Amino acid sequence: MGRTFFGTDGIRGRANAGVLTAATAMKVGQAAGHHFLRGDHKHRVVIGKDTRLSGYMMETALVAGFTSVGMDVIMTGPLPTPAVALLAREMRADLGVMISASHNPYADNGIKLFGPDGFKLSDADEEAIERAMQEEQPLAQGEDIGRARRIEDSRGRYIHAIKQSLPSDVRLDGLKIVVDCAHGAAYTVAPTAIWELGAEVIAMGVSPNGLNINDGVGSTALDAIKARVVEEGADIGIALDGDADRLIVIDEKGQAVDGDQIMALIGSRLAAAGELRGGGVVATVMSNLGLERMLAGLGLNLVRTKVGDRHVLEAMRAGGYNVGGEQSGHMILLDHATTGDGCIAALQVLASLVRSGKRASELLHLFDPVPQLLKNVTYSGGDPLADAQVKSAIEEGEAALQGRGRLVIRKSGTEPKIRVMAEGDDAGQVERVVDDICDAVRAAAA
Known part of the structure; x- marks a missing residue:
């Protein structure tokens, strides 16, 4: 079935408009709550949020939804996404919910869901919740209605947890x-x-x-x-x-210093210590060719996935890897967290800085990035990538870069845009390839 609510990373959109309203949030609470009412124990959900004004509205609506189907709610207040995943697992909750639109402006918001293991929900679970949102859910009666409680020590718990990711002898x-x-x-x-x-x-x-x-x-x-x-x-x-x-x-x-250089540092350090699992690092198709070449020089692989930390995580779990991420800065370190965690990644970088005795500019530039160019072309309808001229331009671009670079063409998962990325040793050639393809897409979209 087509998805109305869930996208590549939960539900996201303009707050109090479109699909992301208080009514939607209550439906999410009822549908997700009922979906995770499994077993005869007392059920609970942990709900965190970032600092957006609309977070109050979304939190209240979610609480109403979850409690109405018989699930207790623990509210943490403002807390990082990975902290919600951590607390859901540590508190033996059935579900974790983060109210956030990540790096988007304040007017947007979103709902991210985590299972009792602290990992983001599977496609199957999201699809089941999406279907349930189209139906009325059985409501709890009497003493079975859930209770809501706000905990005051969630920040302290998370601070303690991330500090545990460092050896006790590391001081800053x-x-x-x-x-x-x-x-x-x-x-x-x-x-x-x-x-x-x-x-x-x-x-x-x-x-x-x-x-x-x-x-x-x-x-x-x-x-x-x-x-x-x-x-x-x-x-x-x-x-x-x-x-x-x-x-x-x-x-x-x-x-x-972007995510590629951070992955290069953490991956190479763990490999030198014999602690890198999977024989390499997992990243997306957008990561620079320079990272791939640098890892290959160390005898390590770079496994590429579709764009999105969710796809990176799936590949890491399937292949037994413990380091993965995105060029944009999502860092997933499965030895310490079940999802991307900027604070834990930062502490690993700082620990390496201390132990190396080097300046950050020396430590964090482990390879020279290959010239890379990304351009976006907006389209109003149809499928420009199915156009014969666009296909021809892509084939010509791939031939021009053969053996000396890469070409990645994809539709945005959130906007009506075609993203055209090329990289290679010749910056001029990279620019020509990208421009030729973008021109063909614009002509097809006209």
Whole structure:
């Protein structure tokens, strides 16, 4: 069946409009709650959120939905997405729910669901919930109606958990670190955890007001943290997104370090210690060819998946890998977390910085990225990729790059756009290939 609500990462959209209303949230609570009423134990769900104004509305509606079908609710308040996954598992909950639109502007919001194992729900579970949302669910009666409770120590629990990802002998004494929390879910936990490990912390993006999440700060707006790192003479900068499942690092020179370089560092360090599982790293088709070549030089594989941390995680679990991620900054380290966790990834980078004795600019630039270019073409309907001229342009581009680069053409999962990405050793050739294909797509879409 076609999906009305669930997309590539839960439900996401404009808050209080379209599919993402309080009524939808209550339906999600009722459908997901009923779906996970399994066994004769007392059922519970953990609900967290980021700092968006609409989070209050969505949280209240979800609580009403879950309690109405007989499930108890534990509310954590603002907390990173990976923390909700962690608490759902640790508290023996049947379900975890995160209210967030990640790196999107404040006007958007979303609902992400985690199973009792702390992993995102399977396609089968999401499809079952989607079907149930179209129907009336049996309501609990009398004493079977669920209860709701807000816990006050969720941030402390998460801080303790992420600090446990580091060996006890690792201290961050002497490091000056800029931490940008995007006015989002990690605005308390990230600076606190890093400070407790001994660093001097310069916090920014830590004054959420419901409207400023990801606004000019965080991992998708790096100018502010780049300038702050240089201005403060900091050793390194840590930039998270609104729900803190994404990480971009800034070196002491103010240069951004993306997810590919972070994967290269963590993967190579674990391999040297004999702790890298699966014989390589899992990333998406968007990761740079330079990363693939660097890993190959170490005798390691780069397994590529479709875009989306969900696809990365599926491949990691299927192949027994413990390191994976996306160029955009999602880092999945299965030794420590069940989903992408920007705070845990940041601590692994900081531990490597301490142990290496190197500057961040030396440590975090392990390969030279191959020239890569991505352009988007908007279309209004139909399927431009089925056009004969577009197919011909793609074939010509692939032939031009044969043996010297890669070409990735895909439809956006969230917008009416065709994304055209090419990379190769010749920057001029890469640009020509991308432009030729984009021109063909525009002509087909006209």
